[in-house]
Structures are given as structure tokens and as C-alpha cells.
Amino acid sequence: MEAKLEKILNNFDKLKFQFDLIQWFLNEQRILPWRQDKDPYKIWVSEIMLQQTRVETVIPYFTNFIEKFPSPESLAKAEEEHVLKAWEGLGYYSRARNLQSAVKEVVAEYGGKVPDNVEELSKLKGVGPYTQGAILSIAYNIPEPAVDGNVMRVLSRILLIKDDIAKVSTRKLFENIVREIISVDQPSEFNQSLMELGALVCTPKSPSCLLCPVQNHCRAFSEGIQHELPYKTTKKKVKEVFITALILKNKTGEILVQKRPNEGLLANLWELPNHELQLNSMHGESEQIQRFMKEKYNLDVTVGDHFMNLKHEFSHLVWKIDVYPAYTDGALPKADNSQFVSREELSKLPFPVSYKKIISEIQW
DNA sequence: AATACGGGGAG
DNA sequence: CTCCCAGTATT
Numbered sequence: 001m002e003a004k005l006e007k008i009l010n011n012f013d014k015l016k017f018q019f020d021l022i023q024w025f026l027n028e029q030r031i032l033p034w035r036q037d038k039d040p041y042k043i044w045v046s047e048i049m050l051q052q053t054r055v056e057t058v059i060p061y062f063t064n065f066i067e068k069f070p071s072p073e074s075l076a077k078a079e080e081e082h083v084l085k086a087w088e089g090l091g092y093y094s095r096a097r098n099l100q101s102a103v104k105e106v107v108a109e110y111g112g113k114v115p116d117n118v119e120e121l122s123k124l125k126g127v128g129p130y131t132q133g134a135i136l137s138i139a140y141n142i143p144e145p146a147v148d149g150n151v152m153r154v155l156s157r158i159l160l161i162k163d164d165i166a167k168v169s170t171r172k173l174f175e176n177i178v179r180e181i182i183s184v185d186q187p188s189e190f191n192q193s194l195m196e197l198g199a200l201v202c203t204p205k206s207p208s209c210l211l212c213p214v215q216n217h218c219r220a221f222s223e224g225i226q227h228e229l230p231y232k233t234t235k236k237k238v239k240e241v242f243i244t245a246l247i248l249k250n251k252t253g254e255i256l257v258q259k260r261p262n263e264g265l266l267a268n269l270w271e272l273p274n275h276e277l278q279l280n281s282m283h284g285e286s287e288q289i290q291r292f293m294k295e296k297y298n299l300d301v302t303v304g305d306h307f308m309n310l311k312h313e314f315s316h317l318v319w320k321i322d323v324y325p326a327y328t329d330g331a332l333p334k335a336d337n338s339q340f341v342s343r344e345e346l347s348k349l350p351f352p353v354s355y356k357k358i359i360s361e362i363q364w
Numbered sequence: 365a366a367t368a369c370g371g372g373g374a375g
Numbered sequence: 376c377t378c379c380c381a382g383t384a385t386t
Contacts, residue, residue, distance in 0.1 A: 046381085047381065047382095048382095049381090050380090050381040050382090051380090051381070051382045051383075052379080052380055052381090052382055052383095053380065053381085053382095054379095054380055054381095055380090055381075057380090058381090092382085092383090094383085094384080095382090095383085098383085098384090125383090125384090126382095126383065126384085127383085128382060128383045128384080129382085129383090130381070130382055130383085131381090131382075131383085134381070146381075148380090148381045148382070149379070149380060149381075149382085150380085150381065151381085191381095192381090195381050196381095198381085199380090199381080204378075204379070204380085205378085232378095232379095234377090234378090
């Protein structure tokens with residue numbers, strides 16, 4: 001064992017820790033839809049959805065998703081747009097596209113059986129170190145680490161580790177720690193209990209140390225510094241982008257929508273026609289709209305009074321969207337990535353939440 | 365090592 | 376407002 005690891009685990013009673021932690025988990029764990037059975041496919045879907053996403057948020061999406069795509073085969077053959085529609089509002093949409101891509105590979109290469117080893121699992125799109133460990137331990141009961149934010153928070157407090165959890169090297173340190181202290185008899189319960197403890201007891205802001213089943217083992221608690229851990233460097237502030245979006249109706253009252261590019265932000269989702277506002281332009285907002293619609297779609301549009309504005313905040317930027325109603329007599333050539341659609345057709349397309357909000361305000 | 369990638373809930 | 380959540384891919 002590496003020296004640093006040796007020092008951290010010196011004088012740590014891992015057997016007692018395992019027992020206390022797992023005992024608590026078996027008694028107190030939440031009833032969750034993906035805990036109803038050990039179907040590796042369902043575990044996989046749940047783990048992808050749970051990336052950077054709260055349990056309460058995921059539950060209805062998971063139930064609906066499994067209903068629509070109950071098996072790897074059904075997901076593999078589904079239309080991507082239907083998969084994105086099932087993901088609509090959940091965020092990080094590349095997760096959905098990577099999941100479908102990976103499931104196709106599992107069906108083609110492994111006869112639809114989710115791999116039970118690191119080599120094959122880690123090759124799948126969207127399956128990183130955490131998800132791979134989660135599938136192996138939870139679905140197959142193999143003692144592999146599954147280190148997420150919860151695990152780093154809990155263990156940084158228990159073992160008094162002050163390394164910056166934003167660093168990759170720190171995540172690897174925690175993986176090595178888990179390899180040493182994981183229960184070889186109950187790896188599934190061990191990993192889940194660490195995460196469950198982080199979610200229910202050892203929370204970020206105000207941990208319930210007085211109710212903690214492993215309080216006796218916690219070095220941070222014994223020193224009274226549980227609130228100072230984990231240590232994490234903060235990220236810089238986000239960039240502002242000003243967007244002008246259009247609710248453009250044609251003669252028959254249909255609305256123009258366009259599909260976003262197949263990579264990058266909100267890839268393959270739909271949106272209203274829009275462009276980034278030039279703040280230093282000598283032209284007004286509505287004139288910029290007319291120029292833009294002429295250039296991009298060769299459409300002459302009449303722009304109405306300002307309709308609404310809203311903010312769409314991402315992790316790394318914020319859109320400030322101004323929305324205008326508009327009308328056109330013109331028509332559009334047939335295209336896959338932009339078309340006039342009825343209210344009915346529009347309801348079937350996947351949109352980012354910001355555009356969902358705008359669309360819900362449309363007077364049809 | 366840093367950045368892109370959603371959205372929402374807690375304090 | 377800030378933080379951060381059962382993280383991964385790309386640069």
C-alpha cells in the first residue's frame with residue numbers, strides 16, 4: 001500500500017465501520033424505483049440519470065423511461081428524438097444520446113447483456129469511473145469503488161482528508177481508499193450506504209452528526225470541523241449571452257421551429273428561431289430580427305411588441321432571452337432542421353426548458 | 365488541468 | 376445570490 005494511503009487508514013477500524021454503516025443502510029435506506037430489482041440495465045439507466053442530478057428529480061424520469069424503453073433492445077431500436085423527448089427537462093442531454101449509443105453497442109456486441117467487467121464497461125459511451133463502479137458493485141456485487149460527490153464528502157470527513165475534491169487525483173485517492181475499506185462480502189450495500197449516508201445524514205451544509213451511525217468513526221466530528229470539509233476550489237463566474245427569440249407565425253397559424261446542431265450545447269433539441277443580440281449595433285432589436293430572418297431564412301417578417309423575457313442559466317453561461325411575436329406571409333423550403341409546425345406537432349418535439357416556458361405562453 | 369455540458373432545490 | 380447534486384468527454 002502506498003504511504004499516503006497507509007497513513008490515512010492507520011488506526012481506522014474498517015470492519016466495525018463497514019458493519020455500522022451497512023447496518024444503518026439496511027434499516028434506513030429509501031425505497032427507490034431502481035432498487036426494486038438488480039436488473040443491470042435499470043441500474044445503468046438510473047446511474048446515468050443520477051449523474052449531477054438529484055434523486056427526487058430523477059424518479060419520475062426513470063419510471064417513465066423504463067416504461068417506454070424497458071430493455072436494452074427497446075432502447076437500441078428507438079428513435080433518438082423519442083429518447084430525447086423522454087429526457088426533456090432532465091438536462092445534460094448528451095447523457096441520453098451516449099446511453100442509447102452504448103446500449104446499441106451492448107446489443108450488437110454482447111447480445112444485450114450489460115458487461116460485468118471493467119474492460120468492456122469502460123469502453124461504453126457515457127460510462128466513466130463512477131458509473132462503471134456503480135454498475136459492477138450494485139448490479140453484479142463486485143467490490144469496485146463508486147466514488148461520487150457523496151462518497152468524497154463522507155470519506156473526507158470520516159478520514160479527515162483535506163485534499164481538493166475538484167482534482168482528478170483526489171478522486172483517485174478516494175477510489176484507492178475505497179478499495180481498501182470496501183466490504184468484500186457486501187460491496188453493493190457498502191457503496192450504496194456511503195452514498196445514502198451522504199444524501200440523508202452527512203449532507204453538504206448541515207450534517208446531522210448527532211444522528212450519524214458512524215459518528216464514532218468520524219475524525220472531522222471529533223475535531224469539530226465537519227463543516228469545513230470537503231475542501232473544494234470554486235469555479236469562475238459564468239458568461240452572459242443576450243438572445244433574441246421569435247414566435248413566428250405563418251398564414252395558417254403555425255410556428256417556426258428549428259433543430260439545434262448535433263453536437264455541443266443542447267444538441268439535437270429544438271428551439272425557436274433566435275440570434276445573439278449585437279449590443280453595439282446601431283440598429284434596433286426588431287430591425288436586427290428582420291435582417292437576421294432575411295439572411296437565414298429569406299423570410300420577410302413583421303415584428304410585434306416585446307412579448308416576454310427570461311433567463312436561462314447553465315453551469316457555464318446564462319442566456320438572457322428577449323421574445324418577440326412576429327408574422328410572415330412567406331413560406332419555407334422543406335427541411336429537416338427547420339419547419340413551421342402546428343401546436344400538435346410541436347408538442348412531440350424535445351425542447352430545452354427555456355423554450356418550453358416560452359412555448360407555454362403562446363396564444364394559439 | 366481546465367472547460368463544456370442542464371436544471372433545479374436548498375440556504 | 377451561492378452551492379452542488381449517485382459525472383463524463385474533450386481539449
